[in-house]
Amino acid sequence: MKNFEDPFNHLDSISRKACLQQLLQWADESKDVNLKFFFRWSRLKLLFWKERQNPDIPNELESLIYESGICKDYFIQAEARQLLGYCYWERKEFSLSIEQFAQAYGLYSEFNQDDFPNKGEYIFDYGSKHQYFGDYQTAKSFFLEMWNHTPQNKIENIISKVNTIAYCYRTLNQFDSALYYFHLAEEFAIKLNSEVWMGIISGNIANIYYLQKKYDLAIPLAERNIEISTRNNELVDLAMAKSMLSDIRRIQNNPKAAMQLSLEAYHIIVKKGFLKNYYVMKNIYRNLSNAYAANGDLKTAYLYLDSASMAKDSFAVQRNQLAISGAKYRVEVQKHISEIKQKEYELLQQKKIRNGWIAGAILMILISVIAIRQKIKVSQEKKRSDELLLNILPEETAEELKLKGFAEAKSYDEVTAMFTDFKNFTIASEQLTAHNLVKEINYFYSAFDKIVSKYNIEKIKTIGDSYMCAGGLPVANKTNAFDVIQAAMEIQDFMQKHKLEREAQNLPYFQLRIGIHTGPVVAGIVGIIKFAYDIWGDTVNVAAAMEHQGVEGKINISGSTYEIIKHKYHCTYRGKIPAKNKGEIDMYFVDGVKEEG
Structure with a gap:
């Protein structure tokens, strides 16, 4: 938040207190209603900027907003609503805050810039609230409204604002427009002699050329960013520029330079404690993994590839949580606005009834249309929020989390767990680039996702080249063993087709081991920063052992699973393996479905 207007900013604290007391005295003594109102407003505005945490301020602003409506002083009402919006925003009461910002915007958007000097700043700030919730399209429209209707000599922090407009376009993949505004921001940075901004903007432009694969254009800009960021100790920008340049060197078949730059970027982030900046880390880890792979160290490359995936997941969860919150707040805002519309409707209806039933009926129709539209919007926002949550958790767990605010772990007597693992993954992968x-892997896992979803099997997680899922939860059933066996057969059929296609093209291929076991588990949510639905128990360990003892192209099951499915499937006995705390366990290969009759 910016102190857009503080006429008392030059005064010391004692003088400011004296001004507050004098304004309060004038307000009490004045017999002129309008003058008294003005003194109260001046005092409250000064109090807001200097004692913003004062718990009485929101109530006083609410009272003044009501009075300004009676006086029809919409200039003061717009300012007061904006300040009230800031109060709620700082308290993280986002729905109430955005409601006030929206009401303020509805007022000051009708004013001329000369009559309402804060108009441009308020519009830009309103856009930044939408950007906070990841709504870049709406944010961009407000940013452009400010830019197109505010004289440049009246825009404060103009470099930052133009850079923000460009960033919105870049996030929306509208690269030509992004470049236009980045270059415009660069012109202002040169004019104002801001070297730090010159470096930042050089890196932003380089990033666009990098995304467009225009590496010859990206390299000098990235190097300039590195030089300026080093000189000005802008460490995050420095690390991001080195990491981006590292990946360009890798693409240009210069693996040693790529490794050096990636390690430099990584050490900057680690040394300065930026490891919880998941947006930065997902890029650093990804490019470091690519550099290790390009230098032939695939084992280390896989480690950083997993780290990149974890950072990416953490960043995505953060964004999803923020998006869910944003959707929830927008639903609440629409509810508030609907209530306001309803009150307006009731007042208008009473007035129109006095003037005639026909006019009243017309108003009823119009207001009904508005109410229906608002209801549709609320429903759509709720649906978006639910979809985001369901992408992270099973439906039943998500519902429990929404109702209680937490989800308890549950025990299941019969769950069938399945593990898959690619045979000789490291050897086969040496013939492929990291990309x-x-x-x-994404190709295979996407296919596995479709298959297990068809049989109501819950995907648990992926660990490197291992895929884990389970049937019989979160809703218990008696068909889970058959469901998982059928899914496993389809997965092996898919892998066999893949093998034949690759052999025909003289290309490397992957083969898969599958292990399955049926038994009791405990399932629930783990994690605070990163939601994860997981299962625990000996059943998981035995299923993993079945996979480890399996053979590529085959489905290896335990004796427990065999006893459930033996009447439906042909199986071949393989012998026993020792299991911790369980003695020896029988193993079987599933050969196929028995013919009926």
Whole structure:
């Protein structure tokens, strides 16, 4: 928040207190209603900027907003609503805050810039609130409204504002417009002799060329960013620039330079304690993984690839949580606005009834249309919020979390767990680049997701080249063993088709081991920063052992699972393996479905 207007800023604290007391005295003594109102407003505005945490300020602002409506002083009402919005925002009461910002915008958007000097700043600030919740399209529209209707000599922090407009375009993948505004921001940085901004903007432009694969254009800008950031100790910007340049060197087949730059970027972030900046870390880890792979160290590359995936997931969860919060707040705002519309409707209806039933009926129709639209918007926002949560958690767990604010772990007597693992993954992957390796894994896991979803099997997680899922939860059932076996057969059929296609093209291929076991588990949510639905118990360990003792192209199951499915599937006995705390466990290969009759 910016102190847009503080006429008493030059006064010391004692003088400011004296001004407050004098304004309060004038307000009490004045017999002129309008003058008294003005003194009260001046005092309250001064109090807000100097004692913003004062718990009485919101109530006083609410009272003044009401009085300004009676006096029809919409200039003061717009200012007061904006200040009240800031109060609520600082207290993280976002729905109430955005409601006030929206009401203020509805007022000051009708004023001329000369009559209402804060108009441009308020519009830009309103856009930044939408940007906070990841709504870049709406944010951009407000930013452009400010830019197109405010004289440049009246825009404060103009470099930052133009850079923000460019960043919105870049996030929306509208690169031509992003470049236009980044170059415009650069012109202002040169004019105002701001070297730090010159470096930041050089890096932003380089990033766009990097995304467009225009590496010859990106390199000198990235190097300039590194030089300026080093000189000005802008460490996050320095690390991001080095990491981006590292990936360009890798693409240009210069693995040693790529490794050096990636390690430099990584050490900057680690040394300065930026490891919880997940947006930065997902890029640093990804490019470091690529650099290790380009230098032939695939084992280390996989470690950083997992780290990049974890950072990316953490960043995505943060964004999802923020988006869920934003959707919730927007739903609440729409509810508030609907209530306001309803009150306006009732007042208008009473007035129109006195003037005639026809006019009243017309108003009823219009207000009904507005109410329906608002209801549809609320429903849509709730649906978006629910979809985001369901992408993280099972439906039943998500519902419990929404109702209680937490989800308890549950015990299940019969769950069938399945593990998959690629045979000789490291050897086969040496023939692929890191990028193509990730592309391959995503191809397989996407296919597995579709197959297990068809049989109501819950995907638990992926760990490197291992895929874990379970049937019989979160809703218990008696068909889980059959469901998982059927899904496993489809997965192996998919892998066999993949093998034949790759052999025909003389390309490397992957083969898969699958292990399955049925037994009791405990399931629930773990984590605070990163939601994760997981399962625990000996059943998980035995299923993992079944996979480890399996053979590529085969489905290896335990004796427990065999006893459940033996009447439906042909199986081949393999012998026993020792298991911790369980003695020896029988193993079987699933050969196929028995013919009926």
